[in-house]
Amino acid sequence: MATSFNQTLSNGVSSVEFWLLDINYDVIDEQPIIYMWGVTRDDKRIVVVEKNFRPYFYVLTDPGNIEILKKKLQPYRVLSIDLVEKKYYGRPVTAIKVTLSNPRTVPEAREAVASLAGIREVLEADIRFYMRYMVDKGILPSSWLEAKVREVEVPRGWQVDEAYEVVGDVTVLDEKRAPKLRTYAFDIECYNKYGEPDPERDPIIIISRMHDAGEEVFSAENGGERKVIEEFVEDLRTYDPDIIFGYNTNLFDWPYLLKRAHVNNVKPKLGRNMGEPAQSVYGHFSVVGRANIDLYDYAGDLQEVKIKTLENVAEFLGVVPKSRRILIDTNRIYEYWDDASKRPILRQYALDDAKSTYLLGQIALPFGIQLSSLVGLPLDQVFAASVGNRVEWFLIRQAYRFNELVPNVKERREETYQGAIVLKPKPGIHKNIAVLDFSSMYPNVMIKYNVSPDTYVPPDEDVPRDMVWVAPEVGHRFRKEPPGFYRVVLESLIRARKEIREAMKRLDVKSDEYKILDERQKAIKVITNATYGYSGWSLARWYKREVAEATTAWGRELIKKTISYAEGLGLEIIYGDTDSVFVKNDEEKVVKLIEFVEGELGFEIKVDKVYSKVFFTEAKKKYCGLLADGRIDVVGFEAVRGDWAEISKDIQEEVVRIVLTEEDPWKAVEYVKKTIDELGRGKVPLQKLIIWKTLSKDLEEYEVDAPHVQAARELKRLGYRVGKGSKIGYIVVKGSGKVSEKAKPYVAVKSPDEIDIDYYVKRQIIPAALRILEYFGVREEHFLGGKKQASLTDFF
DNA sequence: GCCTTGAAGTTACCG
DNA sequence: ACCGGTAACTTCAAGGCG
Numbered sequence: 001m002a003t004s005f006n007q008t009l010s011n012g013v014s015s016v017e018f019w020l021l022d023i024n025y026d027v028i029d030e031q032p033i034i035y036m037w038g039v040t041r042d043d044k045r046i047v048v049v050e051k052n053f054r055p056y057f058y059v060l061t062d063p064g065n066i067e068i069l070k071k072k073l074q075p076y077r078v079l080s081i082d083l084v085e086k087k088y089y090g091r092p093v094t095a096i097k098v099t100l101s102n103p104r105t106v107p108e109a110r111e112a113v114a115s116l117a118g119i120r121e122v123l124e125a126d127i128r129f130y131m132r133y134m135v136d137k138g139i140l141p142s143s144w145l146e147a148k149v150r151e152v153e154v155p156r157g158w159q160v161d162e163a164y165e166v167v168g169d170v171t172v173l174d175e176k177r178a179p180k181l182r183t184y185a186f187d188i189e190c191y192n193k194y195g196e197p198d199p200e201r202d203p204i205i206i207i208s209r210m211h212d213a214g215e216e217v218f219s220a221e222n223g224g225e226r227k228v229i230e231e232f233v234e235d236l237r238t239y240d241p242d243i244i245f246g247y248n249t250n251l252f253d254w255p256y257l258l259k260r261a262h263v264n265n266v267k268p269k270l271g272r273n274m275g276e277p278a279q280s281v282y283g284h285f286s287v288v289g290r291a292n293i294d295l296y297d298y299a300g301d302l303q304e305v306k307i308k309t310l311e312n313v314a315e316f317l318g319v320v321p322k323s324r325r326i327l328i329d330t331n332r333i334y335e336y337w338d339d340a341s342k343r344p345i346l347r348q349y350a351l352d353d354a355k356s357t358y359l360l361g362q363i364a365l366p367f368g369i370q371l372s373s374l375v376g377l378p379l380d381q382v383f384a385a386s387v388g389n390r391v392e393w394f395l396i397r398q399a400y401r402f403n404e405l406v407p408n409v410k411e412r413r414e415e416t417y418q419g420a421i422v423l424k425p426k427p428g429i430h431k432n433i434a435v436l437d438f439s440s441m442y443p444n445v446m447i448k449y450n451v452s453p454d455t456y457v458p459p460d461e462d463v464p465r466d467m468v469w470v471a472p473e474v475g476h477r478f479r480k481e482p483p484g485f486y487r488v489v490l491e492s493l494i495r496a497r498k499e500i501r502e503a504m505k506r507l508d509v510k511s512d513e514y515k516i517l518d519e520r521q522k523a524i525k526v527i528t529n530a531t532y533g534y535s536g537w538s539l540a541r542w543y544k545r546e547v548a549e550a551t552t553a554w555g556r557e558l559i560k561k562t563i564s565y566a567e568g569l570g571l572e573i574i575y576g577d578t579d580s581v582f583v584k585n586d587e588e589k590v591v592k593l594i595e596f597v598e599g600e601l602g603f604e605i606k607v608d609k610v611y612s613k614v615f616f617t618e619a620k621k622k623y624c625g626l627l628a629d630g631r632i633d634v635v636g637f638e639a640v641r642g643d644w645a646e647i648s649k650d651i652q653e654e655v656v657r658i659v660l661t662e663e664d665p666w667k668a669v670e671y672v673k674k675t676i677d678e679l680g681r682g683k684v685p686l687q688k689l690i691i692w693k694t695l696s697k698d699l700e701e702y703e704v705d706a707p708h709v710q711a712a713r714e715l716k717r718l719g720y721r722v723g724k725g726s727k728i729g730y731i732v733v734k735g736s737g738k739v740s741e742k743a744k745p746y747v748a749v750k751s752p753d754e755i756d757i758d759y760y761v762k763r764q765i766i767p768a769a770l771r772i773l774e775y776f777g778v779r780e781e782h783f784l785g786g787k788k789q790a791s792l793t794d795f796f
Numbered sequence: 797g798c799c800t801t802g803a804a805g806t807t808a809c810c811g
Numbered sequence: 812a813c814c815g816g817t818a819a820c821t822t823c824a825a826g827g828c829g
Contacts (some may be wrong), residue, residue: 120817306808388813420811441811442814534812540813548814578811578816621810621817636818641808643820693807704805704822739821763820771819 012150013167015202018046019179020141021242023130023378024273024288030077030102031566034133037272037289038145038158039179039242044161045272047154047289048147051165053133054079055106056099056124058086058405063094065118072116076109077101088123088405090454090485093403095123103129123405128281135400142372142379144173159240159272159289176516178369184211185239186232187359188253189350193283193334195719199259205337207232208350210358211239211445217347226264229257233268240272241536243291243379243425245361247310247353250384251296254285284384291379295357298364298383306642307727311355319359325352335583366515370523378672387526391534392541394527398489404454407541414538417549418473420578421556423563425616425623427775429663430574433625434585436593437608438558441579442532443490444603445554446547452484453535453544470556471550478550490531497524555579558601565596575616575623585610613660617775626660636766645760646688651675655772665776672769672783676761682752689760690729690746698723707732707743715745732759739763 007407007714018038025034034050059069063083070081079099086095100109110125126137139145142447148168152161161515189206190197201227207218209232218231236244246253254277257407261268268276272289280286284294299308305316311327311770314320326349328336336346364383365754375394382390399406410796445451449469457463457477468477478484500521507514534540535550556580562581566573570588574582583590590607598604611633622636638644651672659686678684693708702709711730722728730743733754742756749755 303809386812391813415817422810422816437811530813533815535813536815551813578828580811619818636809637817641819642808643807696807702805705823706806708807767819 013148014150015047015146016149016164017041017144017146017173018048018049019144020139021181021379022289022291023134023141024286025103025130025133027102032101032103032129033313034130035273035288036139036145036147037098039181040162041179043180045159045240045289046162046164047158047160047244048149048170048271049152049163049165050170053136054099054101055103055129055132056097056293057106057110058084058095058097058123059113060088060093060095060120061116061118062121063096065116066096068116069096069098070115072112073098073109076105078114085403086405087403089407090404090482093183093405096568102250117374119409123408126409127406128633131376131393131396135397138172139170140172140373140376141177142369144175144362144704145169146173155273156686157269157274159237159274176370176373176520177512178366179433181365182212182239183241183243183245183358183361183365184209184236184239185245185354185361186253187350187353187357188257188258189333189346191334191337192331197256200254204228204260205333206350208238208347208354209235210351211241211355213239215351215354217351219343219347221343225260226266226319228269229261229264229266233261233270236270241290243293243361244270244287245293245295245357245363247299247357247360248296249292250296251282254279254292281381282384282386282389284380286380293364293380293383295360295364295369295383298360298368307729310353310360314356314360315354317360319358319363320352325349325356329747332612366519367522370519371518371526374520374523375527387530388534388537388540391527391530395485395489395534395542399485402485402488404485409539409541410537410543412543415545417536417545417552418556419552421559421576422578423573423576425575425582425618425620427616427618428659429613429615430584431613432584432613433574433610433611434590434616435611436562436590436605438492438579438597439556439604439606440528441603442551443494443528445551445558446486447490447494447533447534448602449550449554450478450480450484450487451547451550451554452478452486453542455479455482455484455487455548456544456546471553473655474546474549474553476546476550476553486531486535486547490528493524493528495530497521500524516680558597558603560595560603561601562597565600566593569593570634574614577621580608582614614770615660615775617771622771624656624660632657637771643691643693643765644768645691647675647679647684647760648764650688651765652768652772654771659772659776665773665778668769668773669778669782672765672773676765676783679760679765686731686749686752686755687747689731689755691731691743691764692727693732694728694731695722695724695728700735705738705740707740710740711743711745714748718745732756 013749018040020036020038022037025032034053038046038049040046078326079101082097084095084097086093100106106125110122113119114122122735147166147170149164150167152163152165154163186209188204188205190202191205192202205220207228209216218228220228230424269285270277275288277285277287285292299313305312311322315322324432326345328349368379368383372379375390376397377385377393396406455478457468468476468479485769500517504514504517535544537543559576563573566583569589569592571583571586594605597603611625614623616623624633624634634640634656639649654671655668659665695712699712708728708730712728731746731749732742733744734756735742766780
């Protein structure tokens with residue numbers, strides 16, 4: 001008898017507990033079957049089959065139309081048509097629930113119904129079938145479940161220890177700790193002499209992997225490409241991982257590998273159901289029964305890393321420092337293959353990539369698990385889904401709980417609306433400055449004023465003044481009662497996060513429990529903070545411009561009132577942006593200000609940090625500050641931007657340090673001059689001169705020839721695939737005319753003699769340095785020539 | 797025809 | 812494919828001058 005049964009009933013019905021790793025469905029003989037892939041407490045891999053769930057959608061129409069509806073739906077094997085009481089934007093409605101047999105027929109049935117006269121709306125016909133199942137049953141992925149089941153035979157070839165069929169309830173257990181999951185990271189290397197690897201032309205030469213028990217390299221050295229692919233497939237199946245990590249696998253490794261497997265007539269049966277990896281939602285590749293995770297998606301959330309190469313991300317997260325790994329220019333991989341004596345270096349490079357990916361995966365996974373179980377998207381999808389989709393799936397689950405119908409996705413015209421207030425900063429160095437921040441300002445505004453699409457009162461509707469909240473400036477009205485959708489959802493998120501943070505205080509910071517809770521509270525924070533942005537996203541199901549617009553209007557009112565009160569106290573305001581105010585750290589007055597905001601305005605505000613010194617120019621959104629512990633914050637300036645050459649950023653950072661810690665701008669000038677001199681003498685590595693910019697659209701769509709666009713065109717000529725989203729690195733080289741005519745892809749720059757030193761001095765280094773130093777009277781000419789008096793004497 | 801100027805196009809930041 | 816506000820660069824065309 002299977003050991004994972006904790007209870008066996010006389011009729012063969014038992015109960016099984018498992019952690020839900022993946023879910024998919026299939027249609028066999030026009031009947032849907034849902035497969036839940038899981039890990040049991042005793043480390044077994046199982047599949048739990050659900051055959052009793054059917055797809056459905058709702059129709060909003062006069063119930064009198066039910067006969068016409070039935071007729072129209074005849075071709076689709078309708079199981080039932082029922083009248084059900086639901087809510088739509090908070091109002092009770094009677095909807096017609098149409099239940100079908102086969103999920104694949106839903107899109108067609110929906111179109112048929114929508115084409116009928118007198119149909120107000122067809123709703124929830126676009127909810128993917130297995131998501132529908134999880135939402136309705138309250139089943140969360142990446143969570144522990146208990147199901148009433150009976151054991152069935154494992155289908156031939158399927159990689160599971162046991163198989164079950166659901167015969168009763170499936171319930172979520174209250175336990176956040178994931179089982180020990182088997183993880184596997186891989187990376188492929190291709191032989192490409194020209195431009196980027198082309199799967200039609202260039203074979204795979206190496207596949208490297210690292211899993212929990214060790215590392216391995218499969219090489220085409222003996223046996224060629226076919227053998228590499230076969231060995232990889234065999235290796236993965238043998239280790240039988242729950243999680244597959246890769247880096248940029250959705251855009252590169254998977255499509256490439258599948259193509260090369262096809263060319264070599266190899267069937268990559270990597271799924272636990274013997275299936276091959278296949279592209280699914282959000283551009284992600286699904287391997288059934290496992291979670292295939294592209295960590296490039298995770299890297300997208302790391303704002304600090306500007307150029308998101310695997311090396312950079314691994315270095316940033318401290319898992320593999322660049323100094324401790326082999327790095328090879330990806331365009332020269334073939335050289336390491338052609339020269340047999342260099343192959344060991346290539347193997348090590350490939351292994352270092354797999355290792356970095358593996359270690360990165362260990363960092364990303366705990367967060368991914370919490371996010372997945374919070375928003376309800378399967379683990380592999382939650383990484384690939386956008387912020388908007390993550391919020392939306394969370395909301396869809398909440399809607400079901402409240403018997404609310406889910407609005408349809410609509411194409412809308414983009415409408416703009418007013419956002420937050422940014423104060424003009426007081427330029428100069430200020431000492432002892434406190435930064436006060438409203439805690440979750442927008443979510444709390446939405447809660448307090450019940451701002452929600454379902455509480456919104458249109459201008460033509462008559463509602464007594466004291467029953468609504470009226471947003472300042474814009475005048476949008478929201479019913480005070482009953483609690484709106486966003487209020488309910490945000491309140492529960494904020495409460496949950498508060499409780500978790502309380503519980504964390506009682507735990508050892510190093511304990512597993514603490515770590516799990518910390519990841520969970522981070523996931524909750526992400527969703528809470530994104531809800532306002534979601535409400536103003538034109539593609540959101542619960543989009544309502546007035547909701548977003550009213551939220552920012554109340555936000556502006558809050559910060560304005562805070563500022564006037566501070567002024568009344570005689571508390572000097574240095575700067576403020578959206579939900580923060582920078583004030584002189586006069587503790588008595590700061591306490592009074594906090595009491596006012598909490599007592600009179602009813603919002604929480606906190607001292608987020610105190611700068612011993614903070615420096616502003618005239619520009620908004622840019623400042624730098626020195627904290628008590630000696631750390632330096634740089635905000636907004638070139639030093640933290642990804643589209644300035646490293647040399648300019650390094651220099652600016654040092655200028656900031658000198659200005660803040662030594663308050664000697666002229667010393668900074670000397671430092672800048674010294675570095676300019678070094679650049680002139682060829683002492684700066686080319687790497688530090690690369691300027692990186694993203695192509696925000698495809699090349700043909702550009703109206704002006706920007707430098708990075710020209711560089712990208714050249715890359716294309718050289719055989720690289722460039723398009724929307726590509727990061728283009730270029731160096732400005734000598735020549736005449738526009739900068740764009742002198743922008744050369746860095747891969748094509750062979751000699752330091754090519755560099756346009758003048759450009760780097762006058763348009764990179766000096767502007768970045770002056771951004772800080774101009775305030776102190778430094779001008780461009782102070783950096784040029786040996787004597788800083790030169791310009792002055794010239795004058796007289 | 798050359799130079800200045802300001803608008804438009806573009807990117808990446810802040811909160 | 813979460814939002815608006817903002818700075819800053821480069822290009823490009825219009826306007827002024829001779």
